[in-house]
Amino acid sequence: MLDRFAADPPGVWAELMDRLCPMLDTAFPESFAALPRLARIAAARPPAERHWVLAAAGPIVRCARWSAAGAAVRETHAAAIAELARLTEECLRPPLGMAEYAGLLQDALAFEGVAVWDECLERLAEGEYEVACPYCGVNLFLVIGDDGFFSCADDYALGEAERTPLRPADAALLAGPGARLHARALADGQPAFAERLLYVFGQGACTHCGTEFAVADRVADVVSPDPGAPGS
Structure with missing residues (x-):
């Protein structure tokens, strides 16, 4: 199957x-064993044509x-993972649409071993997270985008839904x-995505009970059971 994938990654x-x-x-185990071959397939293609390969390896x-x-x-596949990381960096340099950029950035973070944020950036590009209030448990939509x-x-x-504005973080006070x-998105020429990140690392409140919360904590809770994950 990898031979067919090498010939037609999207298909x-x-x-x-x-x-x-x-x-x-x-x-x-066979998935991990495929990583060196996936790295070779990606390396054989120019940056604009390797996104599907990276989306398989990530x-x-x-x-x-x-x-x-x-x-x-x-450890076993360190060389292949390092090569995949390098190839992904090459793909992030040219101008990209937000959705494509978010997917590639997730893959880059996966190759680096950055938990949580290697899973949830595509949803930021889509403009919505569904989370639970940390106090009353009601389901909330966190809308961040268009x-x-x-x-x-x-x-x-x-x-007709009641809306509570999200409060963005101050870029100068961001850490971790x-x-x-945020700095990466700006450097990559993605100012709109960088703006959305300020809201992800900002504050929100439940429209049902009024409890305030850190948006990043709620997002992390959806993708990771580790309460310390936002600082991973």
């Missing part, structure tokens, strides 16, 4: 991931941290992954 990607990384959250590497053999995988910057507990597309991601 074979879904079938390959069904085999190597179902639902993009499960990987197997989830597999991300899954390594959930595997009992995760640490060994990163539709505005707010939280609400109802379907905001209907236009927030500072790094």
Whole structure:
């Protein structure tokens, strides 16, 4: 199958991931064994044509941290993962649409071993997270993008939902992954994505009970059970 994927990455990607990384959250020994070949396939293509290959390798590497053999995988395939990271960096330099940029940045973070943020940036490009209030547990939409910057507990597309504005972080006060991601987005020529990141690392409030919360904590809680993950 890897031979067919090398010849037609977009056409074979879904079938390959069904085999190597179902639902993009499960990987197997044969998945990790495919990483060196995926690195060679990516290296054989110019940056504009290797995105599908990186989108295959990224989830597999991300899954390594959930595997009992995760640490060994990163050690055994360190050279392939380093090459994939280098190839991804090349892809991030040219102008990209926000969705494509977010996907590639997630892959880059996966190859670096950066937890949480290697899973949730594509949803930021889509403009919405669905989270739970840390106090009352009500489901909340955190809208960050073209539709505005707010939280609400109802379907905001209907236009009648109560909305509470999100408060962006001060870029000058960002630290840790927030500072790094924001600076990276600006350096990569992605100012709109950088603006959205300020809201991800800002503050929100529940429209149901009024409890205030750090948006990054709520986002991290969706993708990781580790309460310390935002600072990973």
